[in-house]
Amino acid sequence: MTLTLTGCGAGSGDGDVTLKLIAADYGDSEANSSRHYWDNLAHEFEKKNPGIKVDVDVYSWTEVDKKVEDLVKAGKAPDMAQVGAYADYAARHQLYSTDKLLSIPTEADFTPGISDAGEYNRVQYGMPFGASTRRLFYNKKLFAKAGITSPPKTWDDIAHDAQLLKEHGVKMPFALPLGPEETQAETLLWMLGGGGGYTDTIGKYTIDSPQNIRTFQWLQKNLVAKGLTGEAPADVNRADAFQGFADGDVGMLNGHPTLMKQAEAKGVDYGTTELPGIDGKAKTTMGVADWMMAFKQPGHRSEVGKFLDFVYTTKNVLKFSSTYGLLPVTSSASQAMMSDDKYSKLHGFLEQLPHAQFYPADKTSWPLVSKTLKAKMGAAVGPRGNPSAVLTDIQNTADAADNTVG
Template sequence: MQRRYLSLAAATVATTIALTLTGCGSGSGDGDVTLKLIAADYGDSEANGSQNYWDELARAFEKKNPGIKVDVEVYSWTDVDKKVEDLVKDGHAPDLAQIGAYADYAAADKLYRADQLLSVSTEADFTPSLAEAGEYQRVQYGLPFGASTRRLFYNKKLFAKAGIANPPQSWSDIARDAQLLKARGVKMPYALPLGPEETQAETLMWMLSGGGGYTDGIGKYRIDSPENIKTFNWLKEDLVGKGLTGTDPAQLNREDAFQGFVDGEVGMLNGHPTLMKQAEAKGIDYGTVELPGVDGKAKATMGVADWMMAFKQNGHRAEVGKFLDFVYSDKNVVKFSGEYGLLPVTTSASQAMLADDKYAKLHGFLKQLATAEFYPADKTSWPLVSKTVKAKMGAAVGPKGNPAGVLTDIQNTADAADNAAG
């Protein structure tokens, strides 16, 4: 799976839908309208590619709505955000786009509000934490589509060989267990991927475990907070400095860390639901627990969502709204989430998944979603801040690293970007 959490993040594990008029009609229900859907691919092969999901869903929608057609094109996550960006710049904004960030388009007044599109029941059904994460200036423009949370994965076989009876619950447990794993010859006792692929995700997970985060309670950047400085000093001195990561974190990407885990070379690491499928395919006996914190479990875990948004340019509000109500029906949300190892973004679909033992391995991730913390995607400054984090945080925990100095540099960049945005 080519994704932030993946990546959701990521990056954010993150599917783009663009719906563009290619037929006649005014968008008011007169005549036929064709909505073009550009979607990102969540699959890892042609057999389970997202094209199959969307084609089936589109045909089912068209059968119930004879006056609306949906034409689907699927792009890789490498290309899909840029595809939508180019369409908008060229004056051909899609009707709908589901991509990694919505704030720039909302700030430019290019998007419909959620309440202009969805039925009351559909809008009210979004998981509250996700609905809030989709707000720009307290108004929801981003509709969550596919979510994930993070837990600590550990290799049960390696733990048993090292004499570790229980998974870690705190930082001191992590350090102790990593020492025991190292003594047994485990290549990477704790995998710490702070390479350029998804540094912003691992950084946020550790910030949350230390009681901090990217922002404070009112949304102001607090990257250089005392809690964050303490967290990365601990990583530098007590984990990386003692050789417990097995490799330079600045050179380790998420994908490689996951590969190390499924190859049996990693004792523990932070991961998202898709790692379960990868581990099971390689016969790895694994467990998951909530992220450890300073003195016990972390205050919250990281959540990642991708975003659906509707552009105003083509004026197809009614048709887009009908399609979105269909997309967010329980049946379709559960089907998509189950197929790609993601979490439902609506309360009713989440309850349905929690009640189904078929999805038991996702239940631990799903129960965390209500209190998960997300990237500050509502800020137009976030893309630049994320890019800066990717460039600098890995070196901060290295032998010559200066966590406080790096966090202050990133804070200054964030403040400048926020001020420039007004």
């Protein structure tokens, strides 16, 4: 469904400039659609800037990227788009860099680790908008029944605790969602726990590194083969795993902040902890950010900059983040959240954000690599899977895509 907002503040009908923004919907119903957030924000901005009108179209996540792509191809790029990726447009020189848009205080306020993830060829084009990190969730009631007194700190602890949960009748001791929905996320979490990742420090793909191969061989042997994941990972999507946790059928899983609300709605007594790694706590966790970008084509650089300075005020960032269970992308809003006890359950996630590892979203090859991961990683850890061969196959796809785009 498309939700179109026409700014309704002072000056709406007679503004000198109309800015067009395409945005993604973070709500799961009409009642909490992002449309309401943007409606209020556009109204406030227009009252303070009567010469500028803001029109926002809000689309579901399944539609929004394609909508922006189609508009750009048709020569009708919006002034701004708030979506999942920016690198393709940056590579084609279609975006303003952030230093051409934002005031110095606004630009300097982005959380450093996320800000770096918005760079293409060391120039920032992607402005983070909404972020999350991952932690291990565990069901305290199921742990107590199985005699487990503390959350796992290592992979061996996970395997040991999952076995105890299985023996006490838990359907899915450890949910491992490697189905096609968000495989690239679960894959990266385990890579990080094993000392690997998607790329090295200079951005070269390292998908078939020895560390990554060892990681998925461990999963295949110690969790999947022993029946500790319940269903086959290739058949489990993130949404299934989250629902299973909320229903009390999952003992442990990797999750992001929105799972808290889902679990609390069903009365699940849960805890979260830092990700376990192969020989201790994982050195880092995964971070995810969505992106705001501004297109050159409409030519409203000054007006867009004014609007984005307003979007990224502490008040507005905190309001959006708290409404949708996300982490703030600015230092000022993060400090406000950390100092407020009503957000205490988010503090552990927020503390991890500056050092989190993000997808290589600055690489134009990443969408293809992500799609390939979704198609192949689930089967890699199955009974007849070959983690080494699958990771090498994906590495070859990644290298070929990198060479094609230069």
